[in-house]
Amino acid sequence: MSFRSTILTLYPDMFPGPLGQSLSGRALSRGLWDLETSQIREFATDKHRSVDDTPAGGGAGMVLRADILAKAIDAAAPADDLRPRILMSPRGKPFTQQRAHELAEGPGVIIVCGRFEGVDQRVIDSRDLEEVSIGDYILSGGEIGAITMLDAIVRLIPGVMGNMESADTESFETGLLEHPQYTRPADFEGLTIPEVLTSGNHKKIAEWQMEQAEKLTRQRRPDLWEAYLSSEDES
Ligand code: SAH
Numbered sequence: 001m002s003f004r005s006t007i008l009t010l011y012p013d014m015f016p017g018p019l020g021q022s023l024s025g026r027a028l029s030r031g032l033w034d035l036e037t038s039q040i041r042e043f044a045t046d047k048h049r050s051v052d053d054t055p056a057g058g059g060a061g062m063v064l065r066a067d068i069l070a071k072a073i074d075a076a077a078p079a080d081d082l083r084p085r086i087l088m089s090p091r092g093k094p095f096t097q098q099r100a101h102e103l104a105e106g107p108g109v110i111i112v113c114g115r116f117e118g119v120d121q122r123v124i125d126s127r128d129l130e131e132v133s134i135g136d137y138i139l140s141g142g143e144i145g146a147i148t149m150l151d152a153i154v155r156l157i158p159g160v161m162g163n164m165e166s167a168d169t170e171s172f173e174t175g176l177l178e179h180p181q182y183t184r185p186a187d188f189e190g191l192t193i194p195e196v197l198t199s200g201n202h203k204k205i206a207e208w209q210m211e212q213a214e215k216l217t218r219q220r221r222p223d224l225w226e227a228y229l230s231s232e233d234e235s
Helices: 022-029 066-076 096-102 122-128 143-154 204-222 224-232
Strands: 003-009 033-039 085-092 109-114 129-131
Touching: 003 066, 003 129, 003 143, 022 033, 022 143, 033 066, 066 109, 066 122, 085 143, 096 143, 109 143, 204 224
Parallel strands: 003 033, 003 109, 085 109, 085 129
Antiparallel strands: none
16 A cells, blocks of 8 residues: 555645655656645634634734644544644654654655644644654744655655665765765866775775765764764664
8 A cells, every 4th residue: 555645734735746746746646655635724614714713821823723623634534544643843853864764664644734823732632643843943834844744755665766775875864964975077167076986996985985974974963973973882
């Protein structure tokens, strides 16, 4: 069975958007994954189809109503649907490459996209939504976060990437940032390619790439470097 994604949103026209192009777009038309959207507004009950209301306790902005969102979730995902239910949220657990792998191996995802100031806490609790963040900044809605997450997941679904090797050495896969890359021309504005890469000596090339990856990680991401060192100690 292929990977099934269902997106609950007030802006279904944003999908598939960039996911309809390139690698993920080809995989979508080949049926390696599918994407369905559900318009939350269809579950509104008043004649204005309103989905939000003012926050209890006062304060700025509006909040997505629990009853309407819960109905949308229940319609999209019956109780026996085993897909993880994710709420895009800046308060959530940061999304990582490891999580992308875990999700790519599973049956799919249900993603709820928040808007306004966010969603009523009771729907998060009662529908067991897992809050996931794509980074420490505030977006105006969950849609771009959902697209970002799906892009990272879909390329890891078996059969989507032609050359699976290219995934193995990528940044975050090894615990290190990837080494620099070069291609033709051999001379670009007087800048040449590091000699070792054209030497044909595969052992030397691998050593050089590893040194570069370690150096970049140490300089740019001390957090990843510390984690890498402690995982090396264990193994
Ligand atoms: N008032 C909220 C922010 C609301 S932003 C707060 O301070 O925490 C509106 C919606 O955009 C959120 O409900 C969420 O679905 C989405 N969103 C914003 N930033 C995000 C991020 N970094 N990661 C994932 N989703 C985000």
